[in-house]
Amino acid sequence: MRSLKNEIEQRGMRIFELVEQHPDTSFSKAGFHQRIMALSMRDEELKVQLFRFVEVLPSLRTSDEVIEHLREYLADTRDGFAPVIRAGVHLSGLVPWLSARVLRWNVSQMAHQFIAGRDARELMKNLRRRRAKKIGFTVDLLGEAVVSEKDADEYAARCLTLLETLARETRDWADPLGTNSELFPVVNLSVKISALYSQINPAAPADAIARLTPKLRTILRRAREIGAFVNFDMESYDHKNITLELFKTIFTQPEFKDWPHAGIVIQAYLRDAEADLRDLIQWGRMRGARFAVRLVKGAYWDYETMKARQNSWDSPVFLQKPESDANFETLSRLLLENESIVTAAFGSHNVRSIAHAQVCADEVGIDRSRFEFQLLYGMGGPIKRALVDMGYRVREYCPVGELLPGMAYLVRRLLENTSNEGFLRAKFAENVSERELLRDPEELIAVGAVRQDTADRGPAVEQLPGDVYVNSPLVNFAYKDSQDKMQSALREVRKRFGEKYPLVIGDEKVWTEQLTPSVNPSNPTEIVGYGSEAGIPEAERAVKAARAACGKWSRTPFEDRARLLERAAEILERRRYELSAVEIFEVGKEWREADADIREAIDFCTFYAQQMRRIGRPKLTQQVPGEENYHHYWPRGVAFVIAPWNFPIAILCGMTSAALVTGNTVIMKPSEQSIICGAMLMQVFEEAGVPPGVLNFLSGHGSVIGAHLVDHKDVDLIAFTGSREVGLRIWESAGVTRPGQRELKHVICEMGGKNAMIVDSDADLGEAIDYSIYSAFGYQGQKCSALSRLILLEENYDRVMERLIPAAASLRIGNPEEPRTMVGPVIDEAAYKRILDYIEIGKGEAKLAYQAKEVPPHGYFIPPTIFTDVKPNMRIAREEIFGPVLSILKVRDLDEALEVANGTDYALTGGFFSRSPANIERVKAQLEAGNVYINRSCTGAIVGRHPFGGFKMSGSGTKAGGEDYLLHFLLPRVVTENVARHGLAPEKEPEYRDEFLWPSKR
């Protein structure tokens, strides 16, 4: 073991010796690129601003725009360099034309350091130069984000053309080593599956594989004919399993079963990597033909850790850099030990990782001509030369493409080169000692380091929950296990179709003669279940039961009520897949949307429990000698909760749990279209131990029991989420005081939206289109937060439309039971007819720019529809449609865009895509919406993180899932006691005492 360690060190030293003979210029101080790198490594904030500027630059059209962005990004950076930068920014303002040109030129030079050519001609020139240095290539086609099947088909066609060019141009090229050349074709193409299919859904690997196979087959067939090699690059984790499965599927098919020139990437930073590699090797042995693996650490570390934190997932990547390094070494050995079936390519610039692979190969007895080192174009030049000098195979990964699509790649490389953790920075910028750089990563793995992703969940009561609240994790459908669980839940729930569910009043299950069927909107002949239908007598009984339970429940310690919610959350978690399945059948949600709804319900329970602990204890107010004051809350009394069908468990649960935890008793009425979801939630609370009468479940017609209870003298609070029409009626009706009424009724009223997103002239169009499509057509546009007006600046209009329509045309429409479905049915026949009516209105008012042609023949499926030439005063631009219909409005500039966006009765959500810091600030300040989203979708609010709710005709200004939400369910109260007796006051300052807690009798 010891000798191996020494050998690796010695080998590393030898590589360093050779590296020193050809110093790396990337990190020296001379040019623009070098200065950018040096500046970024000194100051993180400056680095972010610089890279953001670099990224947006190619999409800016005029010199003024360039200078404006430069100013916005860099004028205010705080740092020792600020004066230099400020002077530069100032100068560029004086001569914008020249400065913009110089900047563009510099950035394009910088990009060309990492991009091997804009086109085939430039590429070949570079490849020939490399060939003279005995360096091979694999080419990667850069392109804009693939948002449609049109984009994907174009990428596939470009791959084919590139293969032809490479074959033609390299016809007489020989292998640089001359031995084992049959393993290493000269022409080598790297492909990305996300560029070949725009609708990859991690939950639906079979669909992705079915769609990708024919496209890849064409490329692979041609590659085989011309004797090329094709490598599947590895992208983010949610594509990993699909990529592996696809690889195995295609290369087991008879046509490619014996083809040895296919490779795939394994990312050593993944915790799964070893299991995946072992599985691949086993597959390869069964297949019986050689294949290749490029071993890398992985390019998406920041993305993966960020995404895991956002979704409350355990991180799929190691969190300590030496863990990735050590795993790279483990996997290097595994590859070399299985060299009889797998050809290894080590993709690293790290001399320790490289030296380890070399020594390991010697030890296992693998000749150096039988594996290769792969490095990125423009990086680690001296290392490549050193490896060639040592007689190893070296191949460069050469991206080719235009500057605009190349920017994302360039920024990734800049980040990698300036990363605190990176080898290249340590070696070439910080001159870390060679001995240190060659240390065994195992020695460096911190013992017992805390994993950030599994940090303690339970925050202390005193802390502000908003800051520390940890959401329940979303189900990650990238895992086969999650897919299987969902499939099995769907089967189980289907078996229960047609079951009947009672009302619950007090301690009784109440069955009524009238039963309401709840149908599956994807197939209306299927009845998911029946709900007992409450009439006025049942409503009366429910109010009595709730009123009777009020006193005791209001005196129940808030801690007990908080625990009830937490128990409910646990049950929701346990029944998670089952409840998602019910939603898929009853309201037509697709898998991820259904799961997000259950997650939100869980979050409401745990978040409100936590909030109650924060506000439940009475607080002392300002204290003066001789007087004692405290402030606390009483519940309002009986709450009537009226929920919609579009978030059938989350919203019902949110309003109910808020009412319960604050000490109110509740009559819970689900929507007529989602009775079964409501009944399920009632079961959850019953199992959690809600006392009889504290929560009563009434399903029935809103126009009958709803109206009756809203007007009822014994209902003190109404929590409503739904349409504007019903909301306003409730608001008005609740304002009338009836004989015998104790309280002024309090109404929490959340209504609809006519949400707008604005796309700025400098926006990242791939992102803007992707998110707009999701916001408009996710759950068929039936979210109150959904996008319905997309506002485009005329400067951008054509470019956006050119890609938006094909993106809409690529959506998968169908039964959401199938995980591949993105657009399912609308809720019922009435909605179906109403939306179709709106589409007719749209056809009369504006121009029908797109409508999907094929939708399933049965069920309430509306084709996604896009109208252009829409004017702000048209009905389709003003009225809430609540379906998959998107209006496009063209405007002159941002002023007009804001005017149009704000020119509606509603103010729920709104969005803006831009890379101009000044414009972003302006929209943040001026967009009239309760939830403003910048550079992301305008749907998908998360409890605690995005407290949700609007104003104007969208709502009464409450924020579900926010810190102040519970206060709407409470009455504040202050108690003052004069504790002085004839001038004698206690000397002791008053302190919090338990007696301040809610009085024992009320």
Ligand SMILES: Cc1cc2nc3c(=O)[nH]c(=O)nc-3n(C[C@H](O)[C@H](O)[C@H](O)COP(=O)(O)OP(=O)(O)OC[C@H]3O[C@@H](n4cnc5c(N)ncnc54)[C@H](O)[C@@H]3O)c2cc1C
């Ligand atoms: C030819 C080639 C092809 C490639 N193809 C792909 C590909 O298809 N897919 C892909 O994802 N990557 C790919 N990469 C890898 C990637 O782009 C980086 O170049 C590579 O990870 C850098 O590793 P290194 O060994 O050169 O440098 P090092 O500096 O030794 O390692 C840096 C890497 O360590 C990891 N890391 C950083 N911080 C941490 C931390 N805190 N905890 C754990 N790990 C950490 C990250 O993976 C980071 O990239 C490829 C690389 C090459 C050279």
